Amino acid sequence: MTTHWILGPGAIGRLLAHSLAPLAEVAVIGRRPLPGQQILTTPEGETRAQHLPSFTAERLAAGAAAPPAFVHITTKAMVAEASLASVASVLPSSTPLVLWQNGFYAQPRISQTWHGPVLCATTTQGAYVTGDDSVVHAGRGPTLVGDLDNQHTALATTLAALLSNAGFTATAVGDIRSRLWQKLAVNAAINPLVALHGVRNGALRDDAYSGRVIAVVGEVATILEKEGIAPPNGGEGKAAWLALVWQVVENTANNKASMLQDMEAKRLTERGAILGPLIESAERHGLGCEVLKGLDQELALLEAEF
Ligand SMILES: NC(=O)c1ccc[n+]([C@@H]2O[C@H](COP(=O)([O-])OP(=O)(O)OC[C@H]3O[C@@H](n4cnc5c(N)ncnc54)[C@H](OP(=O)(O)O)[C@@H]3O)[C@@H](O)[C@H]2O)c1
16 A cells, blocks of 8 residues: 655645545644544535544654655645645655645745655645544545646556545646646636635626626736636637636635635635736736736735734
């Protein structure tokens, strides 16, 4: 059995651990120990209890576990590098990593600095934690896996097969960079606005907000063209991005976006991983991005009060 370490035992981390545990040796690694007995509630409402060995980085440093075949990093984007640093001393530098973050912040930074293969996973699985021993798998959706330089396709294929056996619908892809930017584009159009206005995704269709959505998508489409990211569904420019955003708003109308949940819980949001790469790209290409910068500043002001 291969060993998988899951660094960041939150919603996605524990969903992954529950899913892999019947097929592989799994250890969840956090900043604090979690109860070994863990409960998963499925999208159908069934509950399943499972033992998931839990470690802190300190215990791993004391030689508490055998080196893993994969390390999955399932923290929020802004702490992915710090979490990796906390276990790096006990990891062979050739260990494959799998980054599960939204946005495009942790992925290029860790891909540039880690010696071993770095796979990126983008998932539409939905999960949330309800306590230190319980996670809810809220909804199923596809997962795509690949590496930014397309040099580890066999490894991505192996991982996608394992994930699929574990109940994720996973596919290895050769264009994960574009897939990450595509998801980031949609997240940038939806998440900051719903977080700032305290509304569910569907409210963005209202006259009060739809103009702001269109303004964000206008800037995002121009930036992505410069980044060489093709518009979705074979469409053209801004219209194709806008059509995708409205489709996602429609499909997720009743959802509370993670950024809104973070804001309500007074936790730092992933704005740096979602708006940050767009703003950085706009500046690099000499493009204006006043709307994106405005959203980032509004979020930053609210976060400063936490
Ligand atoms: N949840 C979803 O449905 C979903 C779907 C798609 C993508 N994603 C992406 O997946 C990533 C994780 O999201 P999530 O919802 O699972 O977040 P989450 O529930 O907040 O989980 C993050 C976990 O990381 C832990 N952590 C923080 N700093 C750490 C460190 N230095 N070392 C080890 N662990 C650390 C946190 O521990 P504490 O409890 O101690 O803070 C928490 O258990 C995000 O980038 C998100 O955008 C999530």
